[in-house]
Amino acid sequence: MKREDAAALIGLIRDKSIVCIGDVLLDEFVYGHVGRVSREAPVPILSEGGRRAMLGGAGNLARNIASLGGRPTLISVIGDDHAGAMVESLGTSEAQSQFVFVQEAGRFTPTKIRYVAQQQQMFCVDRNPRGDINPETAGNILDAVKVQIASADAVILSDYGRGLLSRDLCQAIITLAKQHGCPVCVDPRGADYTRYDGAYVIKPNAQELADEAGLPVDSDDSAIAALHAVKARLPETAALLVTRGGQGMSLLDPQGQIHHHRSKPRSVFDVSGAGDTALAALSLSVAAKVSLDRAMGFADLAAGVAVGKTGTATVSPEEILRDTAPGAESPDWRVMAWDDLADQVTSWRAEGLKVGFTNGCFDILHPGHLSVLRFAKASCDRLIVGLNSDASVKRLKGEERPINNQATRAQMLASLETVDRVVIFDEETPEDLIRTLNPHCLIKGADYVADDLPGAAFLKAQGGEVLLAPLEAGLSTTNIVAKIKGLT
Numbered sequence: 380m381k382r383e384d385a386a387a388l389i390g391l392i393r394d395k396s397i398v399c400i401g402d403v404l405l406d407e408f409v410y411g412h413v414g415r416v417s418r419e420a421p422v423p424i425l426s427e428g429g430r431r432a433m434l435g436g437a438g439n440l441a442r443n444i445a446s447l448g449g450r451p452t453l454i455s456v457i458g459d460d461h462a463g464a465m466v467e468s469l470g471t472s473e474a475q476s477q478f479v480f481v482q483e484a485g486r487f488t489p490t491k492i493r494y495v496a497q498q499q500q501m502f503c504v505d506r507n508p509r510g511d512i513n514p515e516t517a518g519n520i521l522d523a524v525k526v527q528i529a530s531a532d533a534v535i536l537s538d539y540g541r542g543l544l545s546r547d548l549c550q551a552i553i554t555l556a557k558q559h560g561c562p563v564c565v566d567p568r569g570a571d572y573t574r575y576d577g578a579y580v581i582k583p584n585a586q587e588l589a590d591e592a593g594l595p596v597d598s599d600d601s602a603i604a605a606l607h608a609v610k611a612r613l614p615e616t617a618a619l620l621v622t623r624g625g626q627g628m629s630l631l632d633p634q635g636q637i638h639h640h641r642s643k644p645r646s647v648f649d650v651s652g653a654g655d656t657a658l659a660a661l662s663l664s665v666a667a668k669v670s671l672d673r674a675m676g677f678a679d680l681a682a683g684v685a686v687g688k689t690g691t692a693t694v695s696p697e698e699i700l701r702d703t704a705p706g707a708e709s710p711d712w713r714v715m716a717w718d719d720l721a722d723q724v725t726s727w728r729a730e731g732l733k734v735g736f737t738n739g740c741f742d743i744l745h746p747g748h749l750s751v752l753r754f755a756k757a758s759c760d761r762l763i764v765g766l767n768s769d770a771s772v773k774r775l776k777g778e779e780r781p782i783n784n785q786a787t788r789a790q791m792l793a794s795l796e797t798v799d800r801v802v803i804f805d806e807e808t809p810e811d812l813i814r815t816l817n818p819h820c821l822i823k824g825a826d827y828v829a830d831d832l833p834g835a836a837f838l839k840a841q842g843g844e845v846l847l848a849p850l851e852a853g854l855s856t857t858n859i860v861a862k863i864k865g866l867t
Contacts, residue, residue: 380676382703386712388677389696390719392663393448398527399441400520400552401537401544401566403455403480404489405462405469406435413496425496434469435491437537439693440566443659445475446693447681448726449666452477452531454523456512456543462488474729479527481519483512489541511542521551532666534561535658536575538568546574553577564662566654567591577615579665582658588621596621599629599639606631618671622657622682628675638672640679656694657682695726713793714801717815720763723800724816727761735759736818738809740767741788742781747824747850749795754848755822756797763800763818764792765809774807808833822846 411425434442437455444451453470457463457480466488470478487508494501512520520543528534534556538544554577556563562579572591575581589596592605606619610631613619617633627641660681664674684694684702700712715723727734737755741748741764756762766789772781781788785803793801804812813821813834821838822845829835829845838845 380680380703382700382712384673385677385680385699385703388664388667388669388673389448389699391667391669393722394450395448395532395663395666396450396530397444397452397533397535397662397666398524398531398561399437399444399451399453399535399537400524401437401440401453401455401535402489402539402541403434403438403453403457403466404436404491404539404541405432405466406439407432407490407492409492409494411494411496413501423496423501425494425501432465432469434466434473436489436539436541437535438466438469440535440537440655440659441476441478442473442693443656443681443685444663445473446695447659447663447699448696449659449663450475450477452479452527454479454481454520454527456481456483456486456516456520458482458486458488458508459484460486460488462490462506479523481516481523483516486512489539508542511545517545517548520548521555524552524555528555528559528561531556531559531561533662534563535662536563536565536578537655537658538566540568544568544574549574550577562665564658564665566658572609572616573612575616576613578617580618580620580661580671581613581616582620582622582654582661584654585621585623585626588619596623602629603631603637606637620661620671620675622654622679628657628679630671630675632671638675640672640675642679642683653682653685656685660694695730697723713799714789714803717802717804717812720800720802721815721817724763724818732760733820734816734818735762735820735822736765736809736813736816737762737822738765738767738804738812740772740776740781741792742772742776742783744788744791749797750850751822751824751848752795752797755846758822758846759818759820761799762797763802763816764798765812766792766801766803767807768803768805771805771807810834810837813837817841818843820844820846822848824848824850826850 408431410429411427413423413425415424417424441451441453457466459482467480490506492504536544553563565575565578565581567581567583585596588605592608594605595601596605602621610619619631621629630638657678661674661678664677681694684698724734735755735758769781769785789801792798810833814837820843823832825847835845
């Protein structure tokens with residue numbers, strides 16, 4: 380998928396509302412170092428260096444939906460135990476998500492503890508509830524779905540086999556979703572997918588599809604045969620999509636056509652949670668009414684980023700765009716509109732990143748510009764460049780300027796490693812733009828007076844700062860233009 384296609388799709392999925400119903404797990408990671416073998420048994424000894432707890436299972440799915448720009452509501456069940464209390468506490472820290480936890484007395488909250496040494500998972504310990512949820516809990520779950528589904532763009536059934544999604548509950552939710560015109564996406568578990576029949580798309584992995592079909596899934600032809608075999612048992616289901624690891628994904632679409640998507644080669648650090656990332660991207664695309672073959676490509680792209688991380692990781696639009704290839708002639712994806720960039724700054728702030736801003740005409744890019752940009756980038760985590768439009772430059776510099784139009788100037792800036800985003804403004808000063816973006820710091824050359832800069836007073840009132848970059852003497856576009864004129 381090209382970068383401009385991914386950027387357009389990311390714009391389409393932003394703020395889509397997804398209701399997720401599924402098993403939430405308490406995921407714990409124990410990190411350490413292995414340097415010796417036990418004297419008691421031929422097993423490695425992990426010297427613990429730290430622990431981390433996070434929402435797993437359907438909780439990780441919700442986290443991925445939020446990180447991709449969607450608005451998830453997770454409905455799940457927890458036990459009246461310490462793990463359940465930790466899940467509730469972790470849920471309150473996820474500002475972009477809504478959680479509805481139904482507590483069932485006497486039930487274990489599912490937990491998964493992974494032990495990791497030198498970035499490699501050694502083994503995993505599970506603690507699971509005994510049996511399905513009781514009828515009263517199922518009724519409470521369905522009541523919660525009825526409240527949330529009215530504003531949903533799509534519904535997900537995230538089945539981790541911990542006893543939440545019974546046949547009756549699945550069918551009741553699918554029926555309710557159809558009444559509200561909501562497509563249902565399913566991450567299945569166990570045998571007999573007929574309990575999910577009526578969903579828009581069901582997404583097993585290769586082993587799950589092989590188990591359900593009773594056929595191997597180790598090539599394109601065998602995947603196609605298995606997809607058709609399972610689909611024959613699901614007359615009300617629109618589509619099936621199988622994730623096949625390094626072989627990519629295969630889709631049996633609502634018209635009965637087969638599509639394959641090939642994954643690019645990657646370094647795989649950890650596949651934990653990659654299926655959740657794929658389902659989040661797929662479901663958000665479905666919510667945005669994107670075709671399933673295009674949604675499949677986006678899901679594979681997101682999952683590919685996830686496997687390059689350790690743990691049950693989330694993936695951001697920024698990381699996806701960095702992982703894509705630019706189109707040959709398309710505008711650079713780093714050049715953004717004001718409102719979209721304001722949303723991006725809000726997201727960066729939520730991640731704890733320091734956002735810097737500088738501005739100028741940048742008519743003929745020269746080493747003086749590069750020096751200021753390097754200084755600015757060293758002062759922040761993400762650097763935004765505000766670029767004067769052609770009309771703005773003419774008002775400031777005269778009718779003969781700019782030499783290069785705003786599209787060319789924006790593309791040149793966006794290609795620099797020091798620049799994270801470019802935004803064009805039509806005013807003579809960037810004051811309104813600075814107020815819209817509200818960065819942490821403003822950076823300009825040392826030929827300016829900090830307190831006199833447009834936007835400086837506003838920024839300082841917000842707790843921001845103004846920095847002045849050293850200048851390289853004699854370097855300016857005006858001097859370059861004058862020299863060229865003198866040679867003609």
